[in-house]
Amino acid sequence: MGELAEATGLTVRTLHYYEQIGLLTPSGRSPAGHRLYDAEDEARLYRVGLLRRLGMNLAEVRRALDDPAWDLASAMRAHLAALDARLEATARLRSTVAGALQAGGTDLVAVLEGMTSLEPPAQQRIMLLVYADVGAAHAWLVERFGLLPGELVRDGEGRAVHGEVHAGDGVIWLHPEQDAYRLASPRSVGATTASVAVLVDDVDAHHERSVAAGVEVRQQPVDQDYGYRVYSAYDVEGHLWSFMRSLD
Structure with a gap:
C-alpha cells in the first residue's frame, strides 16, 4: 500500500479509508498477507482524483465508478449549478x-x-442515528417505515459501516456504534438516545402499515395542541420516530 500511496500522491490513511468504504479493493494479497494493487487499481484512483476535483463527494465518486446508470451530464449540470x-x-x-x-x-x-451574512452558516441538516447493525437497520427502516433506501456502504469484510435512508427531502445517516466517540445504539444502553419526526401525507394509514408490519407503537395517532396529528413508534433498535401531519 505504501508504494501505491507514493505513486498516487495519497496517504496510506486515505487508501485505508477508501478500502473501508468500498471505493478501492486490492486485486489480491501476497503470501505474507500484504495488499496487492495492479495498474487497474492505480487507474481507478486516478479517476477518483479527477472526479474529486470536480467537487464530487466520495459517495458520488463511488456511484460514478460503479453504477452503470450514473449519468455524467446530469452530474456535471448539478456541479455547474x-x-x-x-x-x-x-x-x-x-x-x-x-x-x-x-x-x-x-x-x-x-x-x-x-x-x-452573505453565506449561510449551514447548507444542509443531516440526521445521524447510531445502530449496532447498520445493515439490518437500513433494511428494517425501508421495509417497515417505508423510507426510501439510500446508499449502504460495506467494508472489506462485508460489515455495513454507513447507511442512508431518505424521508421526503431529508436524508438520515445510519452510523455504527463507536466506543471512541461514545456512539451507542439504544439497544446497547437501554434507553432512547434520539428521536426523529417525519411528515407524512396520511398519519393513520402510515400507522396501520406499521402495526401490520409488527412495529412497536409508542403512541397511537392523536391530534396535538401544537397543531399536528401524530403517532410515535420505536424502530428495530429503539430510536423513537414520530410520524405527523399538520391539522391545517
Missing part, C-alpha cells in the same frame, strides 16, 4: 468589500458582519 451559486456569493462578497472601501468605512466589525 453549485459553482454558479458559489460565484454569485463571491460576487456579493466582493461588492460588499469594495463598497466598504469606497465609503472609507473604518468599522471592521460591521464589514466582517456583512461579509459573514
Whole structure:
C-alpha cells in the first residue's frame, strides 16, 4: 500500500479509508498477507482524483465508478449549478468589500458582519442515528417505515459501516456504534438516545402499515395542541420516530 500511496500522491490513511468504504479493493494479497494493487487499481484512483476535483463527494465518486446508470451530464449540470451559486456569493462578497472601501468605512466589525451574512452558516441538516447493525437497520427502516433506501456502504469484510435512508427531502445517516466517540445504539444502553419526526401525507394509514408490519407503537395517532396529528413508534433498535401531519 505504501508504494501505491507514493505513486498516487495519497496517504496510506486515505487508501485505508477508501478500502473501508468500498471505493478501492486490492486485486489480491501476497503470501505474507500484504495488499496487492495492479495498474487497474492505480487507474481507478486516478479517476477518483479527477472526479474529486470536480467537487464530487466520495459517495458520488463511488456511484460514478460503479453504477452503470450514473449519468455524467446530469452530474456535471448539478456541479455547474453549485459553482454558479458559489460565484454569485463571491460576487456579493466582493461588492460588499469594495463598497466598504469606497465609503472609507473604518468599522471592521460591521464589514466582517456583512461579509459573514452573505453565506449561510449551514447548507444542509443531516440526521445521524447510531445502530449496532447498520445493515439490518437500513433494511428494517425501508421495509417497515417505508423510507426510501439510500446508499449502504460495506467494508472489506462485508460489515455495513454507513447507511442512508431518505424521508421526503431529508436524508438520515445510519452510523455504527463507536466506543471512541461514545456512539451507542439504544439497544446497547437501554434507553432512547434520539428521536426523529417525519411528515407524512396520511398519519393513520402510515400507522396501520406499521402495526401490520409488527412495529412497536409508542403512541397511537392523536391530534396535538401544537397543531399536528401524530403517532410515535420505536424502530428495530429503539430510536423513537414520530410520524405527523399538520391539522391545517
